[in-house]
Amino acid sequence: MNREEALKLVNQHLDNxxxxxxxxxxxxxxxxxxxxxxxxxxxxxxAGLLHDLDYAYTADDPEQHGLKTAEMLAESGLVPEILHAxxxxxxxxxxxxxxxxxxxxxxxxxxxxxACALMHPDRKLxxxxxxxxxxxxxxxAFARGASREQMAExxxxxxxxxxxxxxxxxxxxxxxxDLGL
Numbered sequence: 819m820n821r822e823e824a825l826k827l828v829n830q831h832l833d834n835x836x837x838x839x840x841x842x843x844x845x846x847x848x849x850x851x852x853x854x855x856x857x858x859x860x861x862x863x864x865a866g867l868l869h870d871l872d873y874a875y876t877a878d879d880p881e882q883h884g885l886k887t888a889e890m891l892a893e894s895g896l897v898p899e900i901l902h903a904x905x906x907x908x909x910x911x912x913x914x915x916x917x918x919x920x921x922x923x924x925x926x927x928x929x930x931x932x933a934c935a936l937m938h939p940d941r942k943l944x945x946x947x948x949x950x951x952x953x954x955x956x957x958x959a960f961a962r963g964a965s966r967e968q969m970a971e972x973x974x975x976x977x978x979x980x981x982x983x984x985x986x987x988x989x990x991x992x993x994x995x996d997l998g999l
Contacts, residue, residue: 819894821860824867831871831890839997841867843928843990848920850989855916855975864896865903865921884908916975923972927986930955930964935999943991943999951983 832838848866852859872886885908888901905911906918913919934954935943954960955969972982990997 819864819891819896821863821867824864827871828867831875832873834874837870837873840928840932841870842993842996843932844869844921844924846989846993847924847928847986848917850985850992851920851924851975852917855920857917861897861900862917862920865900865917866924868896868900869904869907869921869925871904880908884910913971913974919971919974923969923975923982924986926964926968927983928990930961930969931983931987931990932997932999933961933964941999943987943994943997946987948980948984948987951987952980955979955983 845863845866849859849863852862876883884905903918903921907921938945
């Protein structure tokens with residue numbers, strides 16, 4: 819499966835445009851992280867783009883989230899590592915590889931960064947910096963749905979949180995137009 823086919827599936831299965839933007843943001847972060855861990859950029863990007871494909875189907879049954887996506891993609895020809903990372907991002911498989919950990923940590927991080935941008939007066943990613951994110955990270959009431967513990971697991975990839983946040987911000991800033999930010 820190539821990116822165009824994956825994006826078509828995302829648009830076909832996800833009606834919520836903000837969720838599509840979230841998938842694009844996770845894809846951008848995953849593509850940026852891949853070279854650091856000798857991962858294939860396209861493979862990591864596909865994992866990020868497709869990770870929430872089942873969201874509309876599992877909203878009322880979060881225990882199936884990720885598992886349903888893997889089931890939906892079983893005959894797609896994707897490498898098993900992508901399907902494993904998709905299951906792992908929701909705790910349905912072990913975090914056995916750098917790609918697994920990257921997807922697990924990037925998922926809440928993109929929501930956190932978007933919340934930072936939306937809070938900023940000009941509502942632009944380019945206006946956000948590490949200091950701004952650090953302050954918001956410490957405020958537990960801010961972007962409450964973005965698990966700080968899950969984001970901090972970036973340390974399992976030998977990345978400090980500040981470097982991880984900066985890397986994801988740079989990746990998302992690169993597609994700010996697609997994200998409307």
